[in-house]
C-alpha cells in the first residue's frame with residue numbers, strides 16, 4: 012500500500028513556537044516518524060501575544076503577523092522533509108492550525124467566532140504541499156464551541172477497549188478528553204466521548220515566571236515547588252465561574268490573561284514564589300476536579316502538552332487523584348509535545364477524506380462536520 016503521510020503544525024496558546032510532526036497513516040495505524048520545532052522570533056511572538064488583546068490597526072498587524080507565522084510554519088515543514096529525506100510530493104497534506112488570537116464562540120450574535128491567524132495560501136506557495144487550515148470555524152458555524160478538537164484523535168490513539176481513560180492536555184490552556192472503554196464490538200458502548208477545556212494550563216504560570224524570573228517557564232515546576240500555596244488567593248482563583256460551568260465549554264487567553272490574574276491578586280503583597288506555587292496548584296486542582304466530577308471511573312490520566320514536563324504539577328495531579336494512574340503520554344507511545352501536532356495531521360487527513368473531524372458530544376455542534384479548508388499546492 013502506498014504511504015499515506017501527513018504533516019501537522021501546531022502553535023498553541025503558550026505562544027512558545029511551532030511544533031510539527033510527520034505522521035504515517037499507512038495500514039490504518041498512526042505512526043509519528045519525525046518531530047521538529049521552531050521558536051517564534053521575539054518580535055513575532057510579541058505581536059501575536061499583543062493581538063490577543065484589542066489594539067490599534069489590528070487588521071494590518073494581523074495580516075503581517077500571519078505572513079510571519081507562515082514563514083515559521085514553512086521552516087518546520089522544510090526541517091521535517093529534510094530529516095525524512097522526502098520531497099513535497101511524498102506528503103499528502105499539511106494541517107496548519109494557525110494562531111488563535113480570539114475565541115468567542117456562541118457570544119454576541121449567538122454564533123460568535125473563533126479566529127486563528129494563518130496564511131495557508133502563502134504556506135502552500137512556499138512548501139508545494141496541499142495545506143488544510145481553519146479547522147474550527149465550521150464547528151462554530153454549526154453551533155459548537157470549535158474546541159477542543161483533539162478528543163477524536165485522543166480516542167483513536169489512546170482509547171482502550173477495556174477501561175475508561177482520560178487524556179489531559181496542559182498547554183497554555185488545559186483541556187480534557189474522557190474516553191469510555193471502546194469495547195470489543197465497537198465504540199460508544201458506555202456513552203460518547205466527552206471533552207472540554209478545564210481552564211488555565213501554563214499560560215498564567217508562564218506569565219508570572221517571565222515577569223519575576225525572566226525565564227519563559229518554570230522548568231519542571233521547581234520554583235513553584237519551593238513556594239507555599241496561599242489558600243486565600245487559591246480560593247479567589249478557583250471562584251472563577253468558568254471552572255464550575257457545565258460542558259460544552261472552551262476558553263482561551265480572552266479570559267485567562269494577566270488582567271484576570273491582577274484582578275484576583277489585588278493589592279495583597281505576596282511573595283512571587285508563593286504566587287507561582289498557587290498558580291500551579293490552580294491548574295492541578297481545576298483539572299483534577301474535572302476528572303473527579305466527570306469521569307471518576309477513569310483508570311488512567313494520560314497527560315500531554317508541555318505541562319507534562321512540569322514534574323511538580325504531575326506530582327500534584329497524582330496526589331489529587333488517588334487510585335488513578337497519572338502518566339505522561341510518552342509512556343503510551345507519543346511524547347507530550349508531539350500530541351497536538353499529530354492531532355492536526357490526523358485532522359488534515361480527515362479533511363482530505365471528507366470525514367468529520369469534530370465530535371458533537373464534545374463541542375455541542377449540531378452534528379458531525381468536515382472541518383477545514385483546503386489550499387491546493
Ligand SMILES: Nc1ncnc2c1ncn2[C@@H]1O[C@H](COP(=O)(O)OP(=O)(O)OP(=O)(O)O)[C@@H](O)[C@H]1O
Nearest residue numbers: 023024025182183184213228230231316317318320
Ligand atoms: N521542562 C518544562 N518544565 C515545565 N514546563 C514546561 C517544560 N517544557 C515546557 N513546559 C511548558 O509547556 C508550555 C508549552 O506547551 P505546549 O507546547 O503544549 O503549548 P501550546 O502548544 O501552546 O498548547 P495549547 O495549544 O494546548 O494551549 C511552555 O510554555 C511551558 O509552560
Ligand SMILES: CC(=O)N[C@H]1[C@@H]2OC[C@@H](O2)[C@@H](O)[C@@H]1O[C@H](C)C(=O)O
Nearest residue numbers: 024111114158159160161182184186
Ligand atoms: C481556540 C483554541 O485555540 N483552543 C485551543 C486552546 O489550547 C488548549 C485548549 O485551548 C483547546 O481547546 C484548544 O486546542 C486543542 C488543540 C484542541 O482544539 O483540542
